[in-house]
Amino acid sequence: MNYSLYLSSEKQAAPTEKAPAQSETLSRPHGLALIGCWANTNKNSQEIRKFEIRESPRDNALLLTVHSAGDKGDKNWGETEITTLFEDDINKAGFDAFVAEYRFEHQQVRLQANMNLGLIIMTALHTYKGDGEQKNYFSREYFRRQSTI
Amino acid sequence: MSRLTITNVISGQQIVSRKIIPPRDKNEENDQDKTSDKRTSANTREPTLDKIPVSYHLQEEPEPDLLLGRWLNTEGASKGFCEIEFLDASHQIKMRAFGLDENGNKVELAEVPVDIFSDNEGSTGNKFSANFDFPNIQASLHGWVKQGVLVISVFNVYKNTDHGRNYFCREFFYAA
Numbered sequence: 001m002n003y004s005l006y007l008s009s010e011k012q013a014a015p016t017e018k019a020p021a022q023s024e025t026l027s028r029p030h031g032l033a034l035i036g037c038w039a040n041t042n043k044n045s046q047e048i049r050k051f052e053i054r055e056s057p058r059d060n061a062l063l064l065t066v067h068s069a070g071d072k073g074d075k076n077w078g079e080t081e082i083t084t085l086f087e088d089d090i091n092k093a094g095f096d097a098f099v100a101e102y103r104f105e106h107q108q109v110r111l112q113a114n115m116n117l118g119l120i121i122m123t124a125l126h127t128y129k130g131d132g133e134q135k136n137y138f139s140r141e142y143f144r145r146q147s148t149i
Numbered sequence: 150m151s152r153l154t155i156t157n158v159i160s161g162q163q164i165v166s167r168k169i170i171p172p173r174d175k176n177e178e179n180d181q182d183k184t185s186d187k188r189t190s191a192n193t194r195e196p197t198l199d200k201i202p203v204s205y206h207l208q209e210e211p212e213p214d215l216l217l218g219r220w221l222n223t224e225g226a227s228k229g230f231c232e233i234e235f236l237d238a239s240h241q242i243k244m245r246a247f248g249l250d251e252n253g254n255k256v257e258l259a260e261v262p263v264d265i266f267s268d269n270e271g272s273t274g275n276k277f278s279a280n281f282d283f284p285n286i287q288a289s290l291h292g293w294v295k296q297g298v299l300v301i302s303v304f305n306v307y308k309n310t311d312h313g314r315n316y317f318c319r320e321f322f323y324a325a
Contacts, residue, residue, distance in 0.1 A: 002226040004248025005305075005313075006258050006283040086304055086317040097317035099289065099304055110278070112291055112304055114317050123291050123302065125266060125278050138266030138276040140293070 031062050031085045031095045038120055038143035047139045048124060049074055050146070053082065064100045064111070077102055077109075088114060106130070119144060215275040215294045216242065216265075220322035229303060229320055231255055235263070235277075244279050258283065285312050298323060 031053070039050045051066045062082040067074040086097035097114035106129055113122035119142050126137035216235045225231065232247040232255060245260040259281050266276040281288040285308055292301035299322040307313045 002228050002249060003251045003253075004230070004256075004258060005228045006230075006246070006248050006281070006286060006288065007250065007256070008284050084304070084306055084315060086306075086315045088317050095315075097304065112289070112302065114302065114319075125264070125291060127264060136264055136266045138268045138291070138293070140268075 031082070031098060033094055033096050033115060034062065034082075034085075034098060034120070037146050037148055039146040041119070041142045041144050045069065045141060047141060048122065048143075051122075051143070056081075062098070064098075066102070066111070086114070088116075107134070216277060216299070219325035220299045221325050223298075223321040223323060227320060229318060230258070230301075230322075232325070233299075233301075233322060236260075242277070244277070246281065285309060 046069045066077040082098045082100045085095035100111045102109040108127045110125040123140045128134040219234045234245040236243045244263045246258045263277045263279040265274045276293040278291040287306045290303040
């Protein structure tokens with residue numbers, strides 16, 4: 001009988017088909033399929049235009065650099081670390097989903113993305129700080145692999 | 150008012166311009182009569198962008214009407230949520246999640262506040278994010294309603310990697 005994986009820890013202690021227990025250290029690199037340059041499939045997007053994922057030579061962490069549409073061309077958000085990688089429970093080929101976060105002065109942007117059929121589908125959750133009048137903002141866009149950023 | 154003399158370049162005939170007054174709708178006349186504020190300018194357009202106060206542009210507060218209520222998983226035997234419910238509790242939308250126990254009975258898993266988001270497609274508040282802290286899994290999810298279907302993308306992080314590896318899943322719900 002299927003029961004929810006979100007139930008008590010006793011229930012989850014048993015390995016399941018979808019999430020097999022693996023105590024050994026994962027071999028690197030975890031998110032090989034994600035590494036590279038990705039461009040928005042919508043060339044007219046006014047949100048995130050492109051991003052790059054690269055492996056840090058120092059500690060093998062995955063680093064994300066986002067470029068969005070700006071008033072004067074593309075705006076570089078800077079580099080942030082991909083905090084967590086995820087497997088797709090359908091595709092066991094490796095880690096192909098991730099979350100990352102940017103913290104700006106007036107807003108926090110959480111990026112939650114997964115790969116499907118060669119595309120990365122990325123959702124950006126913009127949460128504004130303080131009692132400002134800006135409303136939380138959500139965008140969900142598709143990115144294809146490209147050779148260079 | 151000065152008048153212009155217009156010459157027909159073909160016939161050579163000259164005519165003097167006259168003011169053309171479009172016929173006015175009776176209702177419009179009445180409405181104008183009711184208005185106590187008299188305009189000092191004939192310009193009836195909206196004010197230009199730079200003169201509009203900031204509050205004029207602000208979207209309405211997101212109203213997650215589309216989200217509120219019960220949603221059932223299209224996959225009845227899901228190992229995630231079998232049902233979710235959105236409640237409007239004193240200006241704070243909450244998400245109540247249910248799963249199946251080992252006997253196949255529906256049990257409440259947790260209730261958490263959700264953040265409501267807008268987008269650039271004119272939707273007001275049919276998108277959300279939430280975070281659950283279950284005994285062994287921290288689940289961060291976002292979701293949206295499209296064509297009557299609620300889609301959620303769930304990013305699951307195992308607190309103890311002996312119990313499983315982080316995994317992503319997407320689930321679909323229909324309104325109960």
